[in-house]
Amino acid sequence: MQSLSFANYLEDSTYAFLALNALLGVYFVIVVWRRTSQLRFRSDESEEKFITEFNSLVSAHDYESAMKLCDYDFRALPRLCMIILGNRDSSYRQIRQVAADSMQRHIVADLEHRLSWIATVIKSGPLLGLFGTVLGMMAAFARIGTGEKVQPSQIAEEISIALICTAMGLATAIPLGYILSNLTIRVRRLQESLGAGLARVLEPFREVES
Template sequence: MLFAALTVFDVISFATYGALAGVALWGLYCIVVVWTRVSQKRFKNEDEQDVFMDDVEQMVTAGDFEGVAEYCDGDARAIPQIVEMAMHHRDLGYKRARQFVMDRFQRDVMSDLEYRLSWVSTVIKSAPMIGLFGTVFGMMGAFNTLASSANVNPSDLAGNINIALRTTACGLAIAVPLMILTANVNIRIAKMEDLVGSGLGRFMTVFREALSRNPNQANAPVAAASTDPTASSAMQSPK
């Protein structure tokens, strides 16, 4: 009985509100995922990263590649994962190992963040457009009310105009906060890239020198690499 009383205008109005709610929730979800992912992949500050890098440099300089891989094992942050992958693939040589880990970082970390942010950008663009659709539809309803009756009830006309303005306001209320949150997330990503870049530069310098001093070790892959099936996918995003 309830659905039988609904008009086409009511159905489209509710559908517009539902679409706005859907895109708002999806955009917020993507923002939360990116925020969490960046927090997981970066050190809290540069001092914490420097402490980690000091330990890694000491072991790499001493030629303890197995110890480095063990030290980084299970750490979800980007630098430890890059270091561990470099240890597992040091038999490729410095240049190829470096290219390998950088490609994996770009593909499994940065590409995932860019994918999520692209969805947020889509939501930011689509929410005002959905609101504009509601505005146009509400005004169509208002004009239809004017045309269908000589004595127009002001409350009926006000209801149509209310829908027109409310959907526009909802679309803007979704887009504006998401724009601010996206800018904040982009700043966090830029800081993460700076930290990863500085740590990677330190590690690669020591790694190259260690490989040149220990050519036999460079040709011997870490034992865990052959027994741990997750070693080659350490940089992959969680499902």
């Protein structure tokens, strides 16, 4: 009876872990979605306007105004432009390397780290659900093994409740799988946009060096 009670306790705890796992997945989905929205320009026109203005200021050697243009702008490209301006006395190759490293470490890697948490939630959901189902089945068979007269309907009810754990795990993993694919595409597009924008804002520094 003690093993039966313990199995029932663990099964009930699994529901809480499944709920926490789902909430963790939703949290990271919201974080990544908001983060990508904050880092990118809302339109190609606004990005083009920023790059044109930045390049004209750099070409005129008006670095102070260029810094003011990027200051308090927390989108990815203006942040990288601030790093570029801070290293403007270095060679073009060094500036490009520093900017590329900063983009990878501080922007792309951060987003990929959060995406990996969503992937972990997707993998954990079905496993937690299976764990809860196994515990429920153990409890059902343990009840049969007690030697007491047990109604088949009661056993069937316990087994059906145990299977809810697996259903909950799958209900978490399946939609999050689609969402993860969408977020991965968003991050990839942001990375491609940053790469193209970075190449353009570096052009004035190449011209100065040449």
